Amino acid sequence: MKANIQYLDLFAGAGGLSEGFKRTGNYRPIAHIEMNKHACDTLKSRLAYYYLQENNRTEFYYDYLRNNISRDKLWKAIPQNILESVLNTELSENNLEEVFEKVDKLVADSETKTIDLVIGGPPCQAYSIMGRSVSSNGMKDDPRNYLYKLYVKFISYYSPKVFIFENVPGLLTAGNGLILSDIIESFKNIGYNLEYKILDSANFGVLQNRKRVIIIGWKKGLNFSYPKFKDVYNSNITVNSILEDLAAVPINSTNNTYIKEPNEYLVRSGIRDDNSPLTWHTVRYTNSNDRKIYREVIERWNTYGERLKYDMLPESLITHQNKKSFLDRFKVLGANLPTSHTMIAHIAKDGHYFIHPDIKQCRSISVREAARIQSFPDNYFFEGPRTSAFTQIGNAVPPLMAYYIADKLKEFFTKED
Structure with a gap:
């Protein structure tokens, strides 16, 4: 047909x-x-x-x-x-x-x-x-x-x-x-x-x-x-499947490099085509206080499998007066989980709700990682600046x-x- x-x-x-x-x-x-x-x-x-x-x-x-x-x-x-x-x-x-x-x-x-x-x-x-x-x-x-x-x-x-x-x-x-x-x-x-x-x-x-x-x-x-x-069951597949082949990226920079061959999920889902170059593996800037928070959040998740609420942070890191609502504003991707939490357009404003699980990188996710969570193929190119790309992905x-x-x-x- x-x-x-x-x-x-x-x-x-x-x-x-x-x-x-x-x-x-x-x-x-x-x-x-x-x-x-x-x-x-x-x-x-x-x-x-x-x-x-x-x-x-x-x-x-x-x-x-x-x-x-x-x-x-x-x-x-x-x-x-x-x-x-x-x-x-x-x-x-x-x-x-x-x-x-x-x-x-x-x-x-x-x-x-x-x-x-x-x-x-x-x-x-x-x-x-x-x-x-x-x-x-x-x-x-x-x-x-x-x-x-x-x-x-x-x-x-x-x-x-x-x-x-x-x-x-x-x-x-x-x-x-x-x-x-x-x-x-x-x-x-x-x-x-x-x-x-x-x-x-x-x-x-x-x-x-x-x-x-x-x-x-x-x-x-x-x-x-x-x-x-x-x-459609993804037996033994975790969120790490869409992270593991992408290079580490320092904050406020880009590294469009694959570091591994595509895994079974990336091929089956149509996300990765080996002939296509990688784009938009770009990470935003994060200030030092937020990076310290990221470290706390990542460590708590990776060590205990627990989500760290905002009011549980050390006082020295708390800058918001509101400690009663939106307490999960800092959230790490569970690499060992079968699914991520819902991608939202707010990621265009900051990446606190989507923190990369690698404590060595201590950053929010890249544009391409966000696109992969939404199942966009790597050869899907988002036009416009980074903020717009995040918005387009979050709304899709x-x-x-x-x-x-x-x-x-x-x-x-x-x-x-």
Whole structure:
């Protein structure tokens, strides 16, 4: 089956969800719509990778990763309509008709001239429990609460057979459940059945506990039901599997060197391709006081398997007045555990919640290590500065989770064909 299932990706971010669908080889993106400029550049470079791979020119992409050619030269090597399919815009009621017009043109120029599937999810900060906890009014007035209404309008306009709406579990309780009720009712009113479940990326082979609400909707009358996903077990695999082949890195520096051959997990998950150069194994600066805290946290975990709370630190290291909440703000990766704790976008601000377990390095994780926790392949390049790369990674859907969802979903489209 060739890549003839055409999809539209809304609120695409850096493309984690889309990456899973592309990787199956059965899906073709019509357009990605995203407001962040750096994320859009990431999407363009990833589309360049797939175009070059399909034309047996992957080495040209790897030359870009090695800094042998410029991004401008990379992008000029692929058809411009591919780059133009990434729409850098903030969706709103004011520009919806203009966006429809651009997507319509892309659909008209496509092979099957249809959109079979819509994927994506509105920004989740307004639905997250953490986001509400730090907001003075629980984010009740946040306009992002209602971006789902734009998603509904896309479904109504393009009438895909199926859609996938992804978000945080906090969506279920946002607005005392009224937002979820309105989402369900809105889709039903335009002719779609839907079902939702909380799925954990750890059950899809990702070395991370990351629970997400996955709403799947389908046109009324279709012979479709919510897929049953089989758990992907990682027997005897630990978080160390995504750390052990990467070089030690001093703070505020980069070391894009593999020090070991890829292990079985890295190969099976698609994270490491031996032909690809390593990028973004870059570590931020950490001040001396925080490094002393890191040492305390790492030592407690590695020696006793215990998490050190902030109020348990020596008084000389405590600088925050708040010693009653967010006491786990310094957290080390459990290298011996089967999964990491949930990757969050806050990593763009500091790395305290993701400390490397090697006490000799005494640092927070690199951009590439964060990407691996999210199951991004090493040849996935994040455009923009380091802070933006961390944000893109923290907000993403793990590609490996998306891959298994896409792989299962293709069974329905195969039957339809």
